[in-house]
Amino acid sequence: MTNLPQRIFTYVRDTFTMAPSLHPSIDNGIKKGDANFTGGKLYCHCPSNKVEVTLGSNVLHNHACGCSKCWKPKSALFSVVGVIPTDKxxxxxxxxxxxxxxxxxxxxxxxxxxxxxxxxGRIEVDHPFKGLDFVHTELSDKSGWQEPQFAAFVSSIIEQGFDPSQIDGVRSRFNSVGLETYDVLSPPLMDAIATHTAAQKNKTSSKL
Ligand SMILES: N[C@@H](CCC(=O)N[C@@H](CS)C(=O)NCC(=O)O)C(=O)O
Ligand SMILES: [Zn+2]
Ligand SMILES: [Zn+2]
Known part of the structure; x- marks a missing residue:
């Protein structure tokens, strides 16, 4: 979390330079979640007959994602997405x-x-994150969800048309609200993926 002068600086800079929104839950500083939060409902944006999803716990690994596949709110450069066990x-x-x-x-x-x-988002194939669903907690009308922890796939926004000469500004805006930036996932999640891959390789080679 950042201190007040830094947040004021970021706010004034972004207002005057008309910087594009990273994500509404990040642009003006991050609101910390509630450690005792127990979940809630997500709703789609239809005016009626909304799709409703019920989550039976808080999310984990909530993060900004710049990839082209994750859903982003209108005008935002990034998605914010977290995971929850499938059975929740x-x-x-x-x-x-x-x-x-x-x-x-x-x-x-x-x-x-x-x-x-x-x-x-659900994974049905063999994958390190199988058993976890990907969700956007901004679709809930409750507060208390885990706040974003880091920014992933930052350089991917360039693939979607973002000016590469401005990407350092994007990274520094994340840093100014206390978020590290990565061009894939965070090191702990990449380690988990690599551990899974190593275990799969061992299984395959022991069968040969
Ligand atoms: N640069 C690519 C990256 C896509 C990507 O690898 N996304 C990650 C983060 S969500 C992923 O795990 N994708 C798996 C999937 O979409 O199924 C893009 O922007 O489309
Ligand atoms: Zn809808
Ligand atoms: Zn993504």
């Missing part, structure tokens, strides 16, 4: 409105066919 998530209304955005992706992102909002 259920679709509690209007499930028939969901479709999978890209069936070939590891993360099967279930989005509302009408408003386009992604309600949850």
């Amino acid at each position: 998530l259920s679709v509690t209304a209007n499930k028939q409105k969901l479709h999978i955005t890209d069936k070939s992706a590891a993360i099967q992102r279930n989005a509302c066919k009408e408003c386009g909002v992604h309600l949850f």
Whole structure:
């Protein structure tokens, strides 16, 4: 978390330079979550017959993601996405409105066919994060969700048209609100992926 003078500086700089939004929950500093928070409901953006997803716990590893596949709110450069065990998530209304955005992706992102909002991403194939669903807590009307912990896939915004000469400014804005930036995931998550890959390789070689 950053101190007040730094936040005022960031706010004034961003207001005068009309910097594009990183994400509404990050632009003006980060609000810390509640350690005792126990979950809530997510809703799509349809004006009626909203898809409703119920989460039975807080999320973990909440982070900003600049990749092209994660859902972002209008005008934001980044998504904010966290994970929750699959058995803590259920679709509690209007499930028939969901479709999978890209069936070939590891993360099967279930989005509302009408408003386009992604309600949850699930992994069905062998993968280090199988058993975890990906969700956007900004779709909830409650506060207390874990705050973003880091920014991932930052350079990926360039692939979507962001001016590469401005990318250092994006990294420094994340840093000014207390978030580290990475061009893949954070080191602990990359270590978890590599550990899984090593275990798979061992399994395969022991069968030979
Ligand atoms: N540079 C690529 C990165 C895509 C990517 O690897 N995204 C990560 C973070 S969400 C991932 O795990 N993707 C798996 C998937 O989408 O199934 C892009 O922007 O599309
Ligand atoms: Zn919708
Ligand atoms: Zn992503």
